[in-house]
Amino acid sequence: MKRTVINAISVSNSVSDRLNGAVLQGVVLHHHTRTCTLALKPEANPEALSPIVVTLADASVEDGPLNILLDAFNLIRERNIAAGASVIYKEDRLELPGVIVSIAGAARWNPAPDWQKARAATGYALDLRTEILRQANSRVSHATLLDFLSPSRPSAGAAETDALTMRFTSVFQQLRQISATSLKDTLAAGADKLAGLGGGLTPAGDDFLCGVMMAVWFSHDDAAKLCKPPAEIMAQRTTTLSAALLREAAMGHCSMSWRRFIASLILRDRALIESAVTGVLSHGATSGADSLAGFLWMLERMEPVSRVSS
Structure with a gap:
């Protein structure tokens, strides 16, 4: 035929x-x-x-x-x-x-943003972190992992007693303690505790980890060396599609909406940043919000490294 x-x-x-x-x-x-x-x-x-x-x-x-x-x-x-x-x-x-x-x-x-230029904007991104989170929260009406960055924001989706929500709560409590030690330990713990956590073809934990690796690439010259080993561990614990996306993130690769977001931070243009945040959030039901949550969460924890290099 x-x-x-x-x-x-x-x-x-x-x-x-x-x-x-x-x-x-x-x-x-x-x-x-x-x-x-x-x-x-x-x-x-x-x-x-x-x-x-x-x-x-x-x-x-x-x-x-x-x-x-x-x-x-x-x-x-x-x-x-x-x-x-x-x-x-x-x-x-x-x-x-x-x-x-x-x-x-x-x-x-090219799915890789200009990470070299991005690293020069890490201090600016950190100063704008709270504003980006506020913008994201104003555009999301349902429960996402952004909620764990905003304890005062009521969850609009799953009940607080939901088993998966409780598991994420426990994981984030553990990660906050580990993130005070080293970046390598934080990534290893994320691979161990978040990979594959959640439902769907790209579980929420994986989306969050992709955002985490975007923050590492944004802030660290040795991003590939830091991200690739834990990404292989992550890939063994999730779906085939999500494993491939995690490996791409470990290489500093992302979607066009993420490229626009990184470019807007490089340009330090508030209007472009606001538009780019909306673009990131539009990906999937919660994937965009969950990945942005990972980026903002990790960016804050890399502050000592980022401010020295910016």
Whole structure:
């Protein structure tokens, strides 16, 4: 049967580099209204432990480190491709049931902000931390991990007696004590206590940890060395999609909305910062808020390091 060809609009350098010249086989992990996530492994080594995770997405979805945006995602949606369906990648083409996705003409973009410039703005970001948190809280009406940064803010979602809320409360109490020791210990404890904590394809604990690693990259010259080892531990304790996003964060990679947020802090432009915070919060039901909570939480704990370097 002849397959319909769909052209990719954009792809991150991270995904493009992994796919370049490769011959891969894999499966559809999950298929939703605007996204279809794939897990691919080398055809010559299908037993490889860590798959290459790629998300085909509608053009209305923002660029992300794992995303390939398509000009006609509706053609994939209409086929209702089931989880577990076979996928092959070769010669710039992803072959799915009834569909071929060509990435040959897709625009490439860099998922890494200018971290060197960002580090010069750490003192400014710290001074603005409370204002950013206030802005975020004013835009979020449901329970997120931002609540743990704002003890006086009433939870608008789950009851305080909810088992998961109580577990997060306990974890944050422990992390506050550990964060007074060293950055390395804080990241190790986060990997141990937060990875995989929560529900969904990207649990809240993982979103928070991605934000934590964004703060490390924002503030520390040795970010890769600090983030990559705990990220591998995190990846073993969560979903395949979330593991891939944690590994991307450990390399300093993020979505376009996070890139705009970091750029707004570099420019020290209050209007741009306010707009960028809204952009970060718009990601998922709570993922954006939970990742921002991780960033703001970790940024505060890196204050001694950050102020010296700013």
